[in-house]
Amino acid sequence: MMSMSLEYGPGDALLVVDLQNDFCEGGALAVAGGAALVPGINAEIAAARAADALVVASRDWHPVDHVSFAHRGGPWPVHCVQDTDGAAFHPDLALDAATIRVSKATAFDADAYSAFDGTGLAGYLRSRGIERVFVCGLALDVCVRATALDARREGFTTRLLGPLCAAVVPEAAEETLGALRDAGVEVVAERVP
Numbered sequence: 001m002m003s004m005s006l007e008y009g010p011g012d013a014l015l016v017v018d019l020q021n022d023f024c025e026g027g028a029l030a031v032a033g034g035a036a037l038v039p040g041i042n043a044e045i046a047a048a049r050a051a052d053a054l055v056v057a058s059r060d061w062h063p064v065d066h067v068s069f070a071h072r073g074g075p076w077p078v079h080c081v082q083d084t085d086g087a088a089f090h091p092d093l094a095l096d097a098a099t100i101r102v103s104k105a106t107a108f109d110a111d112a113y114s115a116f117d118g119t120g121l122a123g124y125l126r127s128r129g130i131e132r133v134f135v136c137g138l139a140l141d142v143c144v145r146a147t148a149l150d151a152r153r154e155g156f157t158t159r160l161l162g163p164l165c166a167a168v169v170p171e172a173a174e175e176t177l178g179a180l181r182d183a184g185v186e187v188v189a190e191r192v193p
Contacts, residue, residue: 055098
């Protein structure tokens with residue numbers, strides 16, 4: 001799979017959001033087309049690495065009785081419980097030892113959709129001289145959206161890799177992309193030949 005022909009550099013970070021087993025087909029909170037994103041995202045990881053860009057992978061990392069779960073009154077089924085197969089990154093995702101892994105929503109009593117929420121990621125990226133963040137992964141209308149909006153709020157030039165995202169509610173994709181554009185996120189809507 002060829003990359004999207006984006007130009008990465010040392011001041012860039014590729015942020016892969018929540019490409020975990022529970023969000024892919026067969027998982028507890030599966031997003032249609034989730035697993036199909038892996039080859040394209042792997043191509044972007046390779047391109048970013050070749051250009052000395054930082055690669056970051058976020059993950060939901062919930063305690064067993066997390067507040068977002070339906071049995072606790074939350075909106076979601078049990079998913080991405082710490083140290084379970086469902087919480088693991090997709091097995092074909094090409095994350096090497098140099099990949100920065102960010103765990104979110106780890107407290108029992110608070111949810112977090114953005115990779116920036118309570119993780120210290122913004123400060124870490126600034127300390128590494130990162131100015132641009134490229135965002136892809138799952139799910140477009142939930143955690144990808146929150147992460148891209150927070151990246152902009154934190155002052156990073158933010159590009160969403162549209163073809164490398166999938167939505168929980170596909171009908172919400174256009175509205176989500178519009179909200180991201182309105183917030184100043186550049187949406188790369190098509191693969192570059």
